[in-house]
Amino acid sequence: xxxxxxxxxxxxxxxxxxxxxxxxxxxxxxxxxxxxxxxxxxxxxxxxxxxxxxxxxxxxxxxxxxxxxxxxxxxxxxxxxxxxxxxxxxxxxxxxxxxxxxxxxxxxxxxxxxxxxxxxxxxxxxxxxxxxxxxxxxxxxxxxxxxxxxxxxxxxxxxxxxxxxxxxxxxxxxxxxxxxxxxxxxxxxxxxxxxxxx
Ligand SMILES: [Zn+2]
Numbered sequence: 414x415x416x417x418x419x420x421x422x423x424x425x426x427x428x429x430x431x432x433x434x435x436x437x438x439x440x441x442x443x444x445x446x447x448x449x450x451x452x453x454x455x456x457x458x459x460x461x462x463x464x465x466x467x468x469x470x471x472x473x474x475x476x477x478x479x480x481x482x483x484x485x486x487x488x489x490x491x492x493x494x495x496x497x498x499x500x501x502x503x504x505x506x507x508x509x510x511x512x513x514x515x516x517x518x519x520x521x522x523x524x525x526x527x528x529x530x531x532x533x534x535x536x537x538x539x540x541x542x543x544x545x546x547x548x549x550x551x552x553x554x555x556x557x558x559x560x561x562x563x564x565x566x567x568x569x570x571x572x573x574x575x576x577x578x579x580x581x582x583x584x585x586x587x588x589x590x591x592x593x594x595x596x597x598x599x600x601x602x603x604x605x606x607x608x609x610x611x
Pocket of ligand 1: 440441445452455458
């Protein structure tokens with residue numbers, strides 16, 4: 414996270430600026446140059462990872478990467494902020510595994526690993542959590558977590574059909590049911606619905 418915020422993450426775009434000659438395309442989607450903005454805002458694999466996570470949200474359109482990260486780091490949801498940072502870290506690690514070890518990137522697995530890491534970290538650091546809680550009241554959820562979280566999403570292409578998606582997760586953030594539906598409804602411009610949780 415520190416390197417990402419300092420804009421010194423060694424993406425291929427950064428390495429090019431240092432005079433290193435290499436394939437500049439994103440190693441995940443092979444569609445655009447691998448920059449930090451592409452990896453964490455635009456790459457479909459990142460979008461899938463965030464949507465598969467317990468956060469279950471869409472990457473906002475037309476936003477600045479650093480502004481977006483800053484909003485997460487300063488938000489009142491400490492648990493969400495922890496999970497967001499862990500997801501980005503795990504995603505970057507997964508990219509390196511693709512490049513250097515040939516291991517396929519799996520968004521759902523990254524989402525599950527990130528959640529497990531946060532839970533394990535918080536269980537091992539109860540004092541620190543107490544400090545955070547006392548300095549920033551109401552940021553850690555006191556209410557019991559719901560048995561299930563339901564995420565619904567819809568998207569449509571330009572003059573294309575509409576596609577609906579549904580994911581139900583249990584308290585451990587594991588997917589227990591998923592379904593999608595293609596609907597022959599057409600719209601005049603590209604759009605995405607917002608994910609709905611709980
Ligand atoms: Zn990509």
